[in-house]
Amino acid sequence: MIKLHDLEFEPYISEEEIMMAIEEISVKLNKDFGHKRPVFLGVLNGSFMFASEIIKRFSGDCEISFVKMGSYEGTETTGEVKTLLGLNQELKGRQVILLEDIVDTGNTLVEIDKILKKAEVEDYKVVTLFYKPEAYKKNIPIQYIGMEIPNKFIVGFGLDYDGLGRNLTQVYKRK
Numbered sequence: 001m002i003k004l005h006d007l008e009f010e011p012y013i014s015e016e017e018i019m020m021a022i023e024e025i026s027v028k029l030n031k032d033f034g035h036k037r038p039v040f041l042g043v044l045n046g047s048f049m050f051a052s053e054i055i056k057r058f059s060g061d062c063e064i065s066f067v068k069m070g071s072y073e074g075t076e077t078t079g080e081v082k083t084l085l086g087l088n089q090e091l092k093g094r095q096v097i098l099l100e101d102i103v104d105t106g107n108t109l110v111e112i113d114k115i116l117k118k119a120e121v122e123d124y125k126v127v128t129l130f131y132k133p134e135a136y137k138k139n140i141p142i143q144y145i146g147m148e149i150p151n152k153f154i155v156g157f158g159l160d161y162d163g164l165g166r167n168l169t170q171v172y173k174r175k
Protein backbone atom coordinates (compact mmCIF):
# COMPACT_ATOMS: atom_id res chain seq x y z
CA MET A 1 0.00 0.00 0.00
CA ILE A 2 1.21 3.55 -0.71
CA LYS A 3 -0.11 6.99 0.17
CA LEU A 4 -0.02 9.97 -2.20
CA HIS A 5 -1.32 13.22 -0.74
CA ASP A 6 -4.55 12.20 1.06
CA LEU A 7 -5.30 8.97 -0.85
CA GLU A 8 -4.21 5.35 -0.42
CA PHE A 9 -3.39 3.12 -3.39
CA GLU A 10 -2.77 -0.63 -3.63
CA PRO A 11 -0.57 -2.55 -6.09
CA TYR A 12 -2.50 -3.40 -9.25
CA ILE A 13 -0.35 -4.06 -12.35
CA SER A 14 3.22 -5.29 -11.96
CA GLU A 15 6.20 -3.96 -13.86
CA GLU A 16 6.51 -7.37 -15.51
CA GLU A 17 2.94 -7.25 -16.85
CA ILE A 18 3.49 -3.72 -18.14
CA MET A 19 6.68 -4.74 -19.94
CA MET A 20 4.93 -7.75 -21.51
CA ALA A 21 2.20 -5.49 -22.89
CA ILE A 22 4.85 -3.09 -24.22
CA GLU A 23 6.73 -5.94 -25.92
CA GLU A 24 3.55 -7.08 -27.68
CA ILE A 25 2.77 -3.59 -28.96
CA SER A 26 6.38 -3.12 -30.09
CA VAL A 27 6.38 -6.29 -32.19
CA LYS A 28 3.29 -4.98 -34.02
CA LEU A 29 4.69 -1.47 -34.48
CA ASN A 30 7.94 -2.80 -35.90
CA LYS A 31 5.98 -4.95 -38.33
CA ASP A 32 3.54 -2.21 -39.36
CA PHE A 33 5.87 0.83 -39.42
CA GLY A 34 9.41 -0.56 -39.70
CA HIS A 35 10.00 1.02 -43.13
CA LYS A 36 7.66 4.01 -42.94
CA ARG A 37 9.83 6.48 -41.01
CA PRO A 38 6.99 7.44 -38.64
CA VAL A 39 6.89 10.33 -36.21
CA PHE A 40 6.17 9.16 -32.67
CA LEU A 41 4.08 11.81 -30.95
CA GLY A 42 4.04 11.41 -27.17
CA VAL A 43 1.35 13.10 -25.08
CA LEU A 44 2.96 14.71 -22.02
CA ASN A 45 3.14 14.46 -19.14
CA GLY A 46 1.77 10.98 -18.58
CA SER A 47 3.25 9.20 -21.58
CA PHE A 48 6.94 9.94 -20.98
CA MET A 49 7.79 6.52 -19.51
CA PHE A 50 5.69 4.53 -21.97
CA ALA A 51 7.01 6.57 -24.92
CA SER A 52 10.58 5.86 -23.87
CA GLU A 53 9.98 2.09 -23.70
CA ILE A 54 8.19 1.98 -27.07
CA ILE A 55 10.73 4.13 -28.88
CA LYS A 56 13.69 2.13 -27.49
CA ARG A 57 12.19 -0.98 -29.07
CA PHE A 58 11.53 0.53 -32.50
CA SER A 59 14.14 -0.72 -34.94
CA GLY A 60 13.43 1.39 -38.05
CA ASP A 61 14.13 5.08 -38.69
CA CYS A 62 11.77 7.36 -36.78
CA GLU A 63 11.37 10.87 -35.42
CA ILE A 64 10.09 11.84 -32.00
CA SER A 65 7.96 14.77 -30.95
CA PHE A 66 5.72 15.69 -28.03
CA VAL A 67 2.62 17.70 -27.23
CA LYS A 68 1.50 18.51 -23.70
CA MET A 69 -2.18 18.28 -22.88
CA GLY A 70 -3.91 18.53 -19.51
CA SER A 71 -7.45 18.01 -18.22
CA TYR A 72 -7.33 16.18 -14.88
CA GLU A 73 -7.57 17.72 -11.42
CA GLY A 74 -7.16 15.22 -8.62
CA THR A 75 -8.83 12.00 -9.73
CA GLU A 76 -11.42 13.55 -12.08
CA THR A 77 -11.42 15.05 -15.55
CA THR A 78 -12.40 18.72 -15.73
CA GLY A 79 -13.93 17.95 -19.11
CA GLU A 80 -11.83 20.74 -20.61
CA VAL A 81 -8.63 19.67 -22.36
CA LYS A 82 -5.97 22.38 -22.51
CA THR A 83 -3.17 22.31 -25.07
CA LEU A 84 -0.26 23.31 -22.83
CA LEU A 85 2.41 22.82 -25.50
CA GLY A 86 1.36 22.38 -29.13
CA LEU A 87 3.08 20.84 -32.12
CA ASN A 88 6.55 22.20 -32.77
CA GLN A 89 7.28 20.23 -35.92
CA GLU A 90 5.85 20.11 -39.44
CA LEU A 91 3.76 16.93 -39.66
CA LYS A 92 2.12 17.53 -43.04
CA GLY A 93 2.06 14.30 -45.06
CA ARG A 94 3.66 12.25 -42.25
CA GLN A 95 2.67 8.97 -40.65
CA VAL A 96 2.14 9.69 -36.97
CA ILE A 97 2.06 7.20 -34.11
CA LEU A 98 0.33 8.82 -31.15
CA LEU A 99 1.58 7.51 -27.80
CA GLU A 100 -0.82 7.80 -24.86
CA ASP A 101 -0.35 6.36 -21.38
CA ILE A 102 -4.12 6.03 -20.91
CA VAL A 103 -7.35 6.59 -22.82
CA ASP A 104 -10.19 7.17 -20.37
CA THR A 105 -13.12 9.41 -21.45
CA GLY A 106 -11.41 10.09 -24.80
CA ASN A 107 -11.59 13.88 -24.35
CA THR A 108 -7.84 14.25 -24.85
CA LEU A 109 -7.93 12.10 -27.98
CA VAL A 110 -10.62 14.29 -29.52
CA GLU A 111 -8.47 17.40 -29.03
CA ILE A 112 -5.41 15.72 -30.51
CA ASP A 113 -7.46 14.47 -33.45
CA LYS A 114 -8.31 18.12 -34.24
CA ILE A 115 -4.65 19.14 -33.97
CA LEU A 116 -3.47 16.34 -36.27
CA LYS A 117 -6.17 16.95 -38.87
CA LYS A 118 -5.30 20.64 -38.92
CA ALA A 119 -1.64 19.69 -39.37
CA GLU A 120 -2.65 17.61 -42.42
CA VAL A 121 -0.86 14.45 -41.36
CA GLU A 122 -1.11 11.64 -43.91
CA ASP A 123 -2.41 9.24 -41.32
CA TYR A 124 -2.21 8.63 -37.60
CA LYS A 125 -2.66 5.61 -35.37
CA VAL A 126 -3.37 5.62 -31.65
CA VAL A 127 -1.28 3.55 -29.25
CA THR A 128 -2.24 3.45 -25.60
CA LEU A 129 -0.80 1.47 -22.73
CA PHE A 130 -4.05 1.49 -20.74
CA TYR A 131 -7.64 1.75 -21.97
CA LYS A 132 -10.85 2.03 -19.95
CA PRO A 133 -13.62 0.70 -22.25
CA GLU A 134 -16.37 1.52 -19.74
CA ALA A 135 -15.35 5.19 -19.65
CA TYR A 136 -14.59 5.73 -23.35
CA LYS A 137 -17.39 7.73 -24.96
CA LYS A 138 -15.86 8.76 -28.28
CA ASN A 139 -15.56 7.07 -31.64
CA ILE A 140 -11.96 7.70 -32.57
CA PRO A 141 -10.47 4.26 -33.30
CA ILE A 142 -7.65 3.04 -31.04
CA GLN A 143 -5.46 0.65 -33.00
CA TYR A 144 -2.96 -0.58 -30.39
CA ILE A 145 -3.97 -1.26 -26.79
CA GLY A 146 -1.64 -2.58 -24.11
CA MET A 147 -4.25 -3.46 -21.49
CA GLU A 148 -7.94 -2.90 -20.92
CA ILE A 149 -8.71 -1.93 -17.33
CA PRO A 150 -11.89 -1.23 -15.35
CA ASN A 151 -13.03 2.32 -14.67
CA LYS A 152 -10.81 2.89 -11.61
CA PHE A 153 -8.29 5.67 -11.00
CA ILE A 154 -4.70 4.42 -11.35
CA VAL A 155 -1.25 5.89 -10.71
CA GLY A 156 2.32 4.93 -11.57
CA PHE A 157 4.37 4.38 -14.71
CA GLY A 158 3.93 8.02 -15.72
CA LEU A 159 0.42 8.51 -14.34
CA ASP A 160 -0.03 10.88 -11.41
CA TYR A 161 -2.37 11.91 -8.66
CA ASP A 162 -1.97 15.69 -8.39
CA GLY A 163 1.65 15.52 -9.53
CA LEU A 164 2.76 12.54 -7.43
CA GLY A 165 3.28 8.91 -8.42
CA ARG A 166 4.65 9.30 -11.94
CA ASN A 167 7.99 7.75 -10.93
CA LEU A 168 6.47 4.48 -9.68
CA THR A 169 7.56 1.57 -11.88
CA GLN A 170 4.37 -0.42 -11.32
CA VAL A 171 0.74 0.67 -11.37
CA TYR A 172 -1.44 1.15 -8.30
CA LYS A 173 -5.20 1.57 -8.03
CA ARG A 174 -7.19 3.65 -5.61
CA LYS A 175 -8.05 1.66 -2.50
Ligand SMILES: O=P(O)(O)OC[C@H]1O[C@H](OP(=O)(O)OP(=O)(O)O)[C@H](O)[C@@H]1O
Binds near residue numbers: 109
Ligand atom coordinates in the same frame (compact mmCIF):
# COMPACT_ATOMS: atom_id res chain seq x y z
O1 LIG B 1 -9.24 10.07 -22.07
P1 LIG B 1 -9.13 11.21 -21.10
O2 LIG B 1 -10.25 11.21 -20.09
O3 LIG B 1 -8.94 12.53 -21.77
O4 LIG B 1 -7.83 10.92 -20.20
C1 LIG B 1 -6.58 10.61 -20.75
C2 LIG B 1 -5.55 11.67 -20.47
O5 LIG B 1 -5.49 11.92 -19.07
C3 LIG B 1 -4.14 11.98 -18.67
O6 LIG B 1 -3.60 13.27 -18.88
P2 LIG B 1 -3.80 14.49 -17.84
O7 LIG B 1 -4.82 15.44 -18.37
O8 LIG B 1 -4.00 13.95 -16.46
O9 LIG B 1 -2.38 15.20 -17.93
P3 LIG B 1 -0.95 14.56 -17.58
O10 LIG B 1 -0.64 13.59 -18.70
O11 LIG B 1 -0.03 15.71 -17.57
O12 LIG B 1 -1.08 13.87 -16.25
C4 LIG B 1 -3.46 10.99 -19.58
O13 LIG B 1 -2.07 11.22 -19.68
C5 LIG B 1 -4.18 11.16 -20.89
O14 LIG B 1 -3.53 12.09 -21.73
Ligand SMILES: Nc1nc2[nH]cnc2c(=O)[nH]1
Binds near residue numbers: 152
Ligand atom coordinates in the same frame (compact mmCIF):
# COMPACT_ATOMS: atom_id res chain seq x y z
N1 LIG C 1 -3.44 9.22 -13.02
C1 LIG C 1 -4.46 9.01 -13.85
N2 LIG C 1 -4.69 9.85 -14.85
C2 LIG C 1 -5.74 9.55 -15.66
N3 LIG C 1 -6.19 10.21 -16.73
C3 LIG C 1 -7.25 9.54 -17.19
N4 LIG C 1 -7.50 8.44 -16.45
C4 LIG C 1 -6.56 8.43 -15.48
C5 LIG C 1 -6.29 7.55 -14.40
O1 LIG C 1 -6.95 6.53 -14.14
N5 LIG C 1 -5.22 7.89 -13.63
